[in-house]
Amino acid sequence: MTETTENPQTAATAPAAQRGLIPLPLATARALLLAGGILTTASTFLRWTWTSDFPGDLTVNGYPGGLQVLTLIAGIITALFAVSTYGVRGLGWLLPARNNAPLVLTALSGFAVTWYTVISIAAELGGIVNWEPGTYIAAVASLLPVIGALAFPQDATDSTKEALKAYIAKADHVPAPQATAPWIQRLAITIVAALGLTVFAYGIDAEDELFIGFLIVVVFTAWALQTAGLFDRFSRLTADNRSFALAMGFVAAIGFPFTQTNDHYANLGVNILIFGTVALGLNIVVGLAGLLDLGYVAFLGVGAYTAALVSGSEFSKFSGVQFPFWAAALTGAAASLVFGVLIGAPTLRLRGDYLAIVTLGFGEIFRIAVNNMDGVSGPDITNGPNGIPSIPDLSFFGFDFGQNHDIAGFTIGRFANYYLLMVLISALVVTIYRRASDSRIGRSWIAIREDETAATAMGINGFRVKLIAFALGATLAGLAGTVSAHVTYSVVPNPYQFAGAAPPNSAFLLAAVVLGGMGTVSGPFLGAALLYLLPEKLVALQDKSLLAFGIALILLMRFRPEGIIPNRRRQLEFHETGQLDVPDTTTLTDEPAITKAGA
Amino acid sequence: MRQRSLVILTSVLTTGALTLTACGSRDSGSKSDSGSTTLTIGVDAPLSGENSTTGLGIQYGVQIAVDDANKNNWVPGVKFKVKALDDKAQPATGQSNATAFTGDSSVVGAVGPLNSGVALSMQKVFASANMVEISPSNTDPSLTQGKNWATTKTRPYKTYFRTATTDALQGGFAADYAFNGLKKKKAYVVDDKQTYGAGLAGIFNSGFKKLGGTIAGTDHVNTGDTDFSSLVTKIKNSGADLVYYGGQYDESEKITKQLKAAGVKIPLFGGDGMYATTYIQTAGKAAEGDLATSVGVPVDTLPAAKAFVSTYKAKGYKGDYGAYGGYSYDAASAIIKAVKAVKDANDGKLPDSNDLRSKVVDAVQKSDFEGITGKVTFDQYGDTGNKQLTVYQVTNGAWKAVKTGTFTG
Amino acid sequence: MNTLPQQLANGLLLGSMYGLIAIGYTMVYGIVQLINFAHGEIFMTGAFGALTVYAYILPDGTSMVVAVPLMLIGGGIVSVLVAVGAERFAYRPLRQAPRLAPLITAIGLSLALQEVVRNFYPGADKDRSFPSLDGSHDIGSVTITDADIFLVVAAIVCMSGLAWFVRKSRTGRAMQATAQDPDTSQLMGIDTNRIIVIAFAIGGFFAAVAAVSYGLKYGNIGYRMGFLMGLKAFTAAVMGGIGNIYGAMLGGVVLGVAETLASAYINHIPGMQQLGGSGWANVWAFCLLILVLLFRPQGLLGERVADRA
Incomplete structure (x- = not known):
């Protein structure tokens, strides 16, 4: 921020001295923060430009639209935090540690989204003549809270750079919350689940500029809440009410299609869920057992191909055979299991990076083999590059997944049907994951991952438990694959590659696990949602979208190598250890995850 | 005390947020200023990564057709625009692009995809929405003529056409x-x-x-x-x-x-x-x-094709028009001309979105005009009638x- | 006509190229235990660096005798800069991070480098033609081109130079020390950061040599050329024993020969008629890798790895 440069570098006073980066009295700073927040909110009710050519139509007085809504929300949040600094009763929970970072970050969120809007109005419509008085008001109003927040006093530091760092640092100590009644805790979880669903539903619908604005607000606000210590508090809350939180996450996930009128978003939703579920399966292998698998997508392929072969498609080699879905799902999972064991048995005796290259090789072998098994250049099984198209829709007890259904006044389209089926399967996979990681075998995985020699010395059969992890991971991917075959109507060899421009491929699956946070349940889902939505929504960048995506991966790893939702123990440890590391068995951050991912 | 106000505040916040998001969806349907309607033609092709050179050729081929239509007023009172989505040559992505098109009421038809493998996952989506899909490049015979195309031809989807010829x-x-x-x-x-x-x-x-x-x-x-x-x-x-x-x-x-x-x-x-x-x-x-x-x-024997190539170069479009740019132009033209036919048959008025889409499918089937790659017609399977090689x-x-x-x- | 000698020559040539690239993987891995998946892209940028020298700096019609060394320098500079830049700005901050974080960085870097070249290098959205050395010589039943001779000579010179460097020079010995125990060697006064940068730089330069050979041999380069070559080179490094520079070269040659022979002869084996040809060559290459690792888990020339993995 430019205004920070005017910071006068007076000699440091007493070590305990508190002062703001911008020298203003505390009362003024607070007032600026509050007034700025309110003004920003108010400015969205004015028109920001004269023509409806700008997406979202920002020309209506008294009715915010498009990006204005995001500014409005950011303004309200800023104002709320400002009020809470006055010690208003009932809002104290927003700032449990009473630190400055949430104030700065929420102020920045409003500032960034407003200025982003203002600048893109000028850029897209050609010049600042397209600004209206409301635009100027918004631009100035959104700047005020930033100045105000940076004027809040904090411990004196040596340089401006350090002072700025201190302004966005997480509170050192977050006081424990007062005991609350169980029903309040549950209500809070419910509200968070509802909010999560709303945010996700809004984000998935947003396009182009609106999505970028959405990202700005979500990133800054989430960052603010994290620095305020609210995430920690919430994860404790969910840990105390685990089953309830899981159930709420599940409900929120089911609720998603009912918030959508367009089946396209259900389609995105089901793809994200499939991708996320497979990533969770990979998390067993990578996150829990510490085995680096670079060919994991092949197991998804085995499941998908198996399901396609027994689906009754006329293009299948066994076109007369049509298994009911439960049987097809079991067959697909079983086929993946068999492949998992076949690959794992000889190779799991290798260590570390050798395993990585062998799994990578297996992934490539699968893709090439499937591509060649068309009776011309290989045995006639998979129909080669043409794949197996015309996979019929599923049908349970007369409920045809291919048709629209009206449920309680909502129309549930084809993809929403599959989405709901996939929610069930994801819930199953989440349960298996949690059960497994909490079990004796799960602890063996972690022991093996941490120190194989020591674990073996303690009587753990390293090979056996690794094989179980590998096989279980493969089975879950195969299960997800059976659904994906039906969703896309066809299976073809191309998607099952090591690295490509779009999910699913092994590199993206691994990235979803690592980005989200290894060893957690929510991490892979969040990572999957991000990796799926980012390239999808960055169409405005056209052929530069992959470039932006690559840079985003580098930056995310640079600044958050432990993943967005870090495993607690891992976060504490990772400065001491350099090894492939991970989980503890009962992560506290798991529950909200389902909300985010599933919603 | 403190807890109760907490609850109240949070609920107020939630309700507020929910209401606001509801506000976000103000009417954003196709606007008709000065009596003209804007219809969208979807393009699905790989626009980034590996196959993007060819994919961009498809996108800009359609773009030029749409520009020509708007400039020369092919359909009076109707303006067209292009909505190009990137399928990255992935079937699942192509399918989600297809649902994006069918879910957008201003889209009247789509051109694409580049890859036959992607087409397999898209055909059915367009068929259920009764929206026309014309591929400029799919050559797999089974896409139009069914599994046993060599012996008994049956057309699987009546909404799928192609301006490319089969293998x-x-x-x-x-x-x-x-x-x-x-x-x-x-x-x-x-x-x-x-x-x-x-x-x-x-x-x-x-x-x-x-x-x-x-x-x-x-x-x-x-x-x-x-x-x-x-x-x-x-x-x-x-x-x-x-x-x-x-x-x-x-x-x-x-x-x-x-x-x-x-x-x-x-x-x-x-x-x-x-x-x-x-x-x-x-x-x-x-x-x-x-x-x-x-x-x-x-191409150099047809003046229209020469104009196409020079426009493509003059606009400095990326990608390569050589392979499928011309077929994309003709595919988009077929949709645009079908819209005109539907409008003319309906006393110069456009029917509503769903009706328009299904009528456009029928009109595309009856296409018969001189395109830049030759005569554009479709046979009973949706294959191009242009058998000139x-x-x-x-x-x-x-x-x-x-x-x-x-x-x- | 007996094609075996020619096919063996084909395999050896391809393998030398894998080997040159594999050096980059193996040196970096040997010192920091990092799989630099973006190394294939470093190879690719080297090719474009060399092309820049030829197409935009040198006057038209420059003799290849003059042009090739200059292209090597140009490609070398670009590759080394990219490799060292990647180390400095992407990998170094992650040195204490969990093992998988740099892997994701590498995937991101790989995508970003490809896209930078595709978007910003003139004409690089399609393959670009590269000056080739086409003059061919028949030695018995084997035909080889000038580019092939260049490749073999370059590989031999690079390998012996590297072997001398690592064994005899001060920096080379410091490198060995760092590979064995980074902490102790730091205590002994070795600047490990410098050693790591040098490892990246050497890997980058070898990749550039491979890239120029690639261009001269095949006559065209493209932004995607690094992906598959990088993957194969990585396989070669592992097969030879990752961390061992001779292993990288041997692994490369074995892989190249195996691939070529599989593509040429597998379908002559009764019962496997359908499993031969170029399409299945990669499958057999990976199968060979798995077999090698089963019987020699440390790779062909690998040393003890028990405390490395």
């Missing part, structure tokens, strides 16, 4: 020219094991044998491969006098180069996937004498038409 025609025409025109007797057949290439090579193979030629050998390469020395040695040893390659120019330009460097001076023959200037630019002198088939009559040969660093005709056999 069956092109492969047969090439075999005929290789045997009767070039008098080659021993061919080595290679393909890239993709839907298009493998299909084309397979049909060439059987066609060439039927005419009495010998197949010196067959091989399959992987897309992305760069070293073909082993293949080249095999070809050299087989004594073949022609190499037929089913696939795209990305690999064939390398094969021809390595072939000639190893001293195997026999021509390489391919399909429209390698009929592009890039092929000659990259392979250089090695491309001299190589051949390719392409649909339609040579041309063989081109690289002469002095440029593609030169050597034979134009129709394949009947």
Whole structure:
């Protein structure tokens, strides 16, 4: 921020001295923060430009639209935090540690989204003549809270750079919350689940500029809440009410299609869920057992191909055979299991990076083999590059997944049907994951991952438990694959590659696990949602979208190598250890995850 | 006390947020200012990454058609715009793009995709929404003629059309020219094991044998491969006098180069996937004498096509129009002209979105106009009626038409 | 005509190129235990660096005898800069991070480098032609080109130079020490950061040599050329024993020969007619890798790895 440069570098006073980066009295700073927040909110009710050519139509007085809504929300949040600094009763929970970072970050969120809007109005419509008085008001109003927040006093530091760092640092100590009644805790979880669903539903619908604005607000606000210590508090809350939180996450996930009128978003939703579920399966292998698998997508392929072969498609080699879905799902999972064991048995005796290259090789072998098994250049099984198209829709007890259904006044389209089926399967996979990681075998995985020699010395059969992890991971991917075959109507060899421009491929699956946070349940889902939505929504960048995506991966790893939702123990440890590391068995951050991912 | 206010505040916040998001969806339907309606034509193709050069050619081919339609007022009172989505050559992404099109009430039809494998996952989505889909490049015969296209043809989806010709025609025409025109007797057949290439090579193979030629050998390469020395040695040893390659120019330009460097001076023959200037630019002198088939009559004999090429260049569009730009232009034109036909039949008014879509499907089926790749019509399977094929040969660093005709056999 | 000698030559040539690239993987891995998946892209940028020298700096019609060394320098500079830049700005901050974080960075870097070249290098959205050395020589039943001779000579010179450097020079010995125990060698006064940068730089330069050979041999380069070559080179490094520079070269040659022979002869084996040809070559290459690792888990020339993995 430019205004920070005017910071006068007076000699440091007493070590305990508190002062703001911008020298203003505390009362003024607070007032600026509050007034700025309110003004920003108010400015969205004015028109920001004269023509409806700008997406979202920002020309209506008294009715915010498009990006204005995001500014409005950011303004309200800023104002709320400002009020809470006055010690208003009932809002104290927003700032449990009473630190400055949430104030700065929420102020920045409003500032960034407003200025982003203002600048893109000028850029897209050609010049600042397209600004209206409301635009100027918004631009100035959104700047005020930033100045105000940076004027809040904090411990004196040596340089401006350090002072700025201190302004966005997480509170050192977050006081424990007062005991609350169980029903309040549950209500809070419910509200968070509802909010999560709303945010996700809004984000998935947003396009182009609106999505970028959405990202700005979500990133800054989430960052603010994290620095305020609210995430920690919430994860404790969910840990105390685990089953309830899981159930709420599940409900929120089911609720998603009912918030959508367009089946396209259900389609995105089901793809994200499939991708996320497979990533969770990979998390067993990578996150829990510490085995680096670079060919994991092949197991998804085995499941998908198996399901396609027994689906009754006329293009299948066994076109007369049509298994009911439960049987097809079991067959697909079983086929993946068999492949998992076949690959794992000889190779799991290798260590570390050798395993990585062998799994990578297996992934490539699968893709090439499937591509060649068309009776011309290989045995006639998979129909080669043409794949197996015309996979019929599923049908349970007369409920045809291919048709629209009206449920309680909502129309549930084809993809929403599959989405709901996939929610069930994801819930199953989440349960298996949690059960497994909490079990004796799960602890063996972690022991093996941490120190194989020591674990073996303690009587753990390293090979056996690794094989179980590998096989279980493969089975879950195969299960997800059976659904994906039906969703896309066809299976073809191309998607099952090591690295490509779009999910699913092994590199993206691994990235979803690592980005989200290894060893957690929510991490892979969040990572999957991000990796799926980012390239999808960055169409405005056209052929530069992959470039932006690559840079985003580098930056995310640079600044958050432990993943967005870090495993607690891992976060504490990772400065001491350099090894492939991970989980503890009962992560506290798991529950909200389902909300985010599933919603 | 404190807890209760907490609850109240949070609920207020939640309700507020929910209400606000509801506000976000103000009417954003197609606006009609000054009496004109704007309809959207969807484009689905790989616009980033590997196949994007060809994919962008499709996007801008459609763009030029839409610009022409708007400029020359092809459909009075209706403006068109392009909505291009990137499928990254992935079936699942292509499918979600298809649902994006069908879910947007301003979209009247779609052009794409580039890859047959992606088309498989999209056809049914368009069919359920009754929206027309015209691919400028899919060549897999089963897309229009069903599984047993060689024996009993049945059309699986009545909303799917293509302006590209099927492998069956092109492969047969090439075999005929290789045997009767070039008098080659021993061919080595290679393909890239993709839907298009493998299909084309397979049909060439059987066609060439039927005419009495010998197949010196067959091989399959992987897309992305760069070293073909082993293949080249095999070809050299087989004594073949022609190499037929089913696939795209990305690999064939390398094969021809390595072939000639190893001293195997026999021509390489391919399909429209390698009929592009890039092929000659990259392979250089090695491309001299190589051949390719392409649909339609040579572009430089049609003035409309020349105008298309000069517009594409003048606008500085990225990508390569050579392969499918012309077919994309014709595909978009077919949709636009169908809209006009529907509007004219409906007393000059556009029916509502769903009705319009299904009527456009019927009107596209009846298409009959001069496009830039030749006459645009569709047969009962949705295949192009343009059965004109041309063989081109690289002469002095440029593609030169050597034979134009129709394949009947 | 017996094609075996020619096919063996094909395999050896391809393998030398894998080997040159594999050096980059193996040196970096040997010192920091990092799989630099973006190394294939470093190879690719080297090719474009060399092309820049030829197409935009040198006057038209420069003799190849003059041009090739200059292209090597140009490609070398670009590759080394990219490799060292990647180390400095992407990998170094992650040195203490969990093992998988740099892997994701590498995937991101790989995508970003490809896209930078595709978007911003003139004409790089398609393959670009590269000056090739086409003059061919027949030695018995084997035909080889000038580019092939260049490749073999370059590989031999680079390998012996590297072997001398690592064994005899001060920096080379410091490198060995760092590979064995970074902490102790730091205590002994070795600047480990410098050693790591040098490892990246050498890997980058070898990749550039491979890239120029690639261009001269095949006559065209493209932004995607690094992906598959990088993957194969990585396989070669592992097969030879990752961390061992001779292993990288041997692994490369074995892989190249195996691939070529599989593509040429597998379909002559009764019962496997359909499993031969170029399409299946990669499958057999990976199968060979798995077999090698089963019987020699440390790779062909690998040393003890028990405390490395």
